[in-house]
Amino acid sequence: MDLQEKIELITRISLDLNQVKDLDILLERILANVRLFLNADAGSIYLKEGDRLRFSHSQNNTLQNIIPFPDYDQPLVIHFASNAGLAIERAQATRNTLLRMISMAELRDPKETGAHVNRVGAYSVEIYEAWARAAGIPEEDIEHNRDLLRMAAMLHDVGKVAISDIILKKPARLTIDEFEIIKSHTWLGAGLFKDGQSDFDSVAMEVALNHHEKWDGTGYPGLNDEINELHNKLFPGEDTSHTAKKGKDIPLFGRIVAIADVYDALCSQRVYKKPWDEYEIINEIKKSSGRHFDPDIVAAFFRCYDILKNISQKYPDHQ
Ligand SMILES: [Fe+2]
Ligand SMILES: [Fe+2]
Incomplete structure (x- = not known):
């Protein structure tokens, strides 16, 4: 040169x-x-x-x-x-602002630790990349989306700032009504980004809204009246007649963060459960292919599985 x-x-x-x-x-x-x-x-x-x-x-x-x-x-x-x-x-300034938003959610829900959101962000990016390479997405788009998805995935549960402590910190099983309230963290979180103009805002909104949707249509929030209203504002003219999102109706980044979030929950200790062992985790993910998760995303997950395991060591729960 x-x-x-x-x-x-x-x-x-x-x-x-x-x-x-x-x-x-x-x-x-x-x-x-x-x-x-x-x-x-x-x-x-x-x-x-x-x-x-x-x-x-x-x-x-x-x-x-x-x-x-x-x-x-x-x-x-x-x-x-x-x-x-x-x-x-x-x-660093952007990251700090996001970490503060995440800390606010963490103050509400002690399960949403900094380590958890870091892992979900990092897993999501790797799974996306494995999927995108197989799908023949141009390198430039992959780089761009990696950047957006990393931060958006970290904010998947930011809507929990709006959910009462009485529900989030309840030591017993939730009632049906309480669970209905928990479900709203998806569209409330999405609402935080709805007026944004940037690519990041739309990815963050997609993730917050869709990370609990399931491939077979049994997830949430689906499209109820409130969501329809929000949805119509965001995507005018698009069909919202169906009530559950299913298959590829669920936006890609929602499908990716869904598996990253569940994988991390299975690997982690929670008050009510021990971490699962690796064999059980792999079985559970395989079993959920085509039910909870998009089979293509599950395939991408296994293609980068070794990297995912390394990431979990990089962000341990107690440092
Ligand atoms: Fe969530
Ligand atoms: Fe989470």
Whole structure:
């Protein structure tokens, strides 16, 4: 690469970084780009926390072929670093705002811990990617959707801020009426994003509204009057005559977060249950294919299953 090409590359990369919203995806992207630029096979990112450096991300293809870079790269690298620094600050601010929204939901429902939402976000992205590659979705769309879905999936239960503590923290089984109230966290959560104009808002709305729908049409909230009203505002002219969402009527990101959320619940300890063992979990997911879950999404889940297991170690419940 000559100097002209490098300047062009750095400009393109800097513009690209400003489009990314999610912090982890941004850090991955920065590292991949800077390695491309410097022709380096490995790299690490450290984030400054107070006066310490915290190891954050690392990529390593092989340990060979590390080529020393020429002197004239240095100003370009400094320029890139200052752009990347700004992009990181912006992504951290967005992430912090979302984490505060999540903490509000967590204050209401102690099951919705930071670790749980991080895992559901990370699982969803991997399952989406496995699905999208098989479906032949263009690389650019995959990257874009990964970014949006990660944060949207983290907010799947944000509607619980509107549900009474008396119900969410009830130590006994819920009555039918109480369960009806719980169901409203889906469309109440979706309502938080309904006036938004951004791609992120529409993905977050899709996830919040649909993550309890089931492939066979037995999930919720379906389309009752209140939801129809909201739905008509959001998607004018679309058919809402049916009362349950079924199969591919359930939007894709809802179908993906549904399996990520259930998988995490099965793996986790709850007041009323122990974590299931791996054999039982795999069986349950397989059994639910075509009933609770979209069979294509279940297939994608198993294609990335090893990565999902690694993610659960990255975000343990008690740190
Ligand atoms: Fe939920
Ligand atoms: Fe959840």
